[in-house]
Amino acid sequence: MSRTFARGWAGRVTVRVLALALGLAGLTAMADRESSASLHAEPAAVSTTQADVTPPPMGWASWNSFASSIDSGVIKQQTDALVSSGMAAAGYQYVNLDDGWWQGDRNADGSIAVDAGLWPDGMKAVADYIHSKGLKAGIYTDAGKNGCGYYYPTTRAAAPGTGMEGHYQQDLETFQRWGFDYVKIDWCGGRVEGLDQETTYKAIAAADEAATAVTGHRLVLSFCEWGSGLPWNWATGYGDLWRTSTDVILWGQTPTTAMMLTNFDRALHPAAQHTGYYNDPDMMMTGMSGLTAAQNRLHMGLWSILGAPLLAGNNLATMSTTTRDILTNRELIAIDQDPRGLQGVKVAEDTRNLQVYGKVLAGTGKRAVLLLNRTGSDASMTVRWADLGLTSAAASVRNVWSATNAGSFSTSYTTTVPANDAVLLTVSGTEASGATYEDTTTATTPAFTGVTATSAGTKLIDVTYANGGSTARKATIQVGGQYTYVVSFPPTGASSTYRTVSVLAHLAKGTNTVRFAAVSGSTAPDIDAIRVQNIPGTDGTALVGAASNRCVDLAKNTITDATQAELWDCAGGQNQTFTHTTRDELVVYGNKCLDADNSGTANGTKVIIWDCTGGTNQKWTVHSDGTVTNNLSGLCLDASEAATANGTKLILWTCNGQTNQKWTLN
Structure with missing residues (x-):
């Protein structure tokens, strides 16, 4: 919860609570709007048209397979393999250079001096080559004076000065002018120097905006402080993604199921992930030596139910067809890249270590489900529709990995899950009822008071808004005295056209206030209503x-x-x-x-x-x-x-x- 509480809030709005029933045919509201000349034109009730949000990044990153041993040849080889393997066609679009690309030298004006032995045609040529294949290019730096390769050298000698401290805007402008689209900002130097994570990364985000104002080319920001500064409380809307844990694997280690499960558990911060901002459990180990095909599938299933960035770390030029098929499974990718942009949450654990996770997908009554068996024996596991926020009416079930329809089932579905493995499903059923709260004021960013919950837990909130601009607009959301999160609202086409975006929020039992506010320097969307639906499997108690x-x-x-x-x-x-x-x-x-x-x-x-x-x-x-x-x-x-x-x-x-x-x- 937040240690900074909203002070002096004036002018609370009056809201009207409308009962709302949601079925497969869509939302129907009992319209009971006040008629007043002071109210601006708004829809009769919450919109049923969901806006697509920016999905989590997909691509390949160099560190897990090559550590510091990267150069122009390696990057071209992996770029070509990303295309020829079919991964690019499946949605993998980033080729990310990690630590080791730069040896730390700067020119007299402070600009980055590129090693001509590693990059004979310069870094712009590297980005241009990646772009020529229809892909996007990523690069690496550190928030401190030195990158991780200085403190933890692997395949090359430690090179000092490989961080961006003191050169934030200068280096970001350089990356942008070279044509890079994405930058990972590590924390080894920041940690050693004792920098504050939130202050430092917000300064970098501001420097990126300033650099973009000069170059016209914004970078996707990947904050990599390993969850040490609790970024799920503050990074949303500043970074596009942020690491929630230490590395899933260190150089020279053999990958294990335990590694992926540890990072999976640490990435579960559902209120922070929405509208194009993502918790990042780290690059994937899929296809690396030491993992079986079943473990590779488990790894992908875990990351997809999280809605996590999918950044492969294996050697693409030498991977097996089995690995390729796992990485390019289109049904799994669709779950991860779902345009609603939400994270999966745990909805049941009837027996210790037999865990059920559900992810709300775009559309009506759509869910992804991961049945995770963390025990050493095969086990029968059940997912209940009620836990997912669906009614007990019949729902159709599909097995993602076998690409088969399991059938139609009322109330629940039960199947056997192998030991230390998972079953990944999609479920199409009927949404349970929710409640709609409408703004009856002229405020563009209102507060909705009297938002009631019969139990504490994670709730699905659909926000109806209009954005007649050509770019996304931002506003913050805060529930009671909890942390404030930045929400991105994509264009809706016209100021009178309303869409919804979704967030997951934690509500207390009883009455809550859900407050929106403008973001400094950003034009706010016109927020009209929220629809709140319970996800009963998350319910708990204070x-x-x-x-x-x-x-x-x-x-x-x-x-x-x-x-x-x-x-x-x-x-x-x-x-x-x-x-x-x-x-x-x-x-x-x-x-x-x-x-x-x-x-x-x-x-x-x-x-x-x-x-x-x-x-x-x-x-x-x-x-x-x-x-x-x-x-x-x-x-x-x-x-x-x-x-x-x-x-x-x-x-x-x-x-x-x-x-x-x-x-x-x-």
């Missing part, structure tokens, strides 16, 4: 302290193991929404358990989060008197020193009946 009336919270949406839980004002964020499972766990973020630190049983033991293990120190009993006890120690969940302020740390303590040990599950 733990509210009786003494403080504040919620159990993980500061700043951190996902780091051993983070101590604390009290904070209730806002309904994902970091305050817990699932109380039948296994007596209190699960947050879908994969972290409330935990007694180091299996402690003494008074004062920290209450932290940790990857769910099934240990007794992660099991909790909720009692009718409001206490919550740890099953290992029998001690009570306690706000330390009976404090009630924001930031009060949670510990275990002998149950004493005081209100700092009483909790309401809301």
